[in-house]
Amino acid sequence: MNAAQSMLISHRSRDIAVEVVRGHFATGHSHVNYYINLTHAKDRHRMAKEIAFELSVRYASIPVDTVICRDGTKMIGSFIADALTQQGIMMINYDADINVITPERDNGGHLIFRENNLEMVSGKNVLMLVSSVSTGRTVNLAMDCLKYYGGNLAGVCALFSIVPEVYSCPIDAVFTNEDIPDYRSYPSEDCELCAQKVKIDGIVNSYGFSRL
Numbered sequence: 001m002n003a004a005q006s007m008l009i010s011h012r013s014r015d016i017a018v019e020v021v022r023g024h025f026a027t028g029h030s031h032v033n034y035y036i037n038l039t040h041a042k043d044r045h046r047m048a049k050e051i052a053f054e055l056s057v058r059y060a061s062i063p064v065d066t067v068i069c070r071d072g073t074k075m076i077g078s079f080i081a082d083a084l085t086q087q088g089i090m091m092i093n094y095d096a097d098i099n100v101i102t103p104e105r106d107n108g109g110h111l112i113f114r115e116n117n118l119e120m121v122s123g124k125n126v127l128m129l130v131s132s133v134s135t136g137r138t139v140n141l142a143m144d145c146l147k148y149y150g151g152n153l154a155g156v157c158a159l160f161s162i163v164p165e166v167y168s169c170p171i172d173a174v175f176t177n178e179d180i181p182d183y184r185s186y187p188s189e190d191c192e193l194c195a196q197k198v199k200i201d202g203i204v205n206s207y208g209f210s211r212l
Contacts, residue, residue, distance in 0.1 A: 008036075010174050015050045016041065018160075020180065023201035024193045025209075030135050031191040033184045035204050036175070038131055038159050042072050051174055052079030055129075055157045058172050060090045064154050065124035066099040070142060071131030071206035073159070074102055080129065080157075099124070103145055111145035122150040131206050133161035133171060134185040140166060 069077035081098035
């Protein structure tokens with residue numbers, strides 16, 4: 001790959017670091033000029049635990065019944081549930097038994113919950129956890145799903161987000177566009193890099209990177 005690679009350390013904790021690759025990448029609904037490798041952040045338990053601690057701080061005084069995890073973030077979600085239920089002055093969820101679940105995607109691309117999971121969503125205070133947010137589309141789908149099943153949104157958090165809020169709900173992210181000021185996301189049909197004839201380096205999604 002001709003793209004430039006570097007390490008990005010979180011300003012929230014020096015124990016959280018991800019690889020970023022500059023280039024031209026296609027997602028399912030946009031083109032971006034950076035690929036952020038979140039594999040270690042999601043799959044290595046020490047970093048996942050550190051991320052969970054950082055994300056849980058904001059919700060220490062907010063009731064949370066369920067953490068809904070998208071994009072392979074369930075280990076982080078489990079650590080968030082554990083952090084929220086520890087004893088502390090502001091820990092309103094102390095000793096609670098928080099649900100940690102992942103929605104299913106049907107053949108039409110809609111997010112759904114089966115009957116056995118509905119009691120964990122309907123009428124519950126739900127914290128939404130996603131991997132990355134570049135357009136807000138992923139969060140919009142998740143929030144529409146939550147609304148359909150009668151859940152109450154307690155908050156939205158992400159590993160990386162260039163979108164500060166969705167539907168007036170702030171997104172608490174470990175990494176933001178302040179960490180990568182020149183990060184850009186373009187509609188697939190109106191990509192500046194494509195207009196400049198810049199070759200696509202690869203296809204990216206929540207599972208990772210596939211080189212072209």
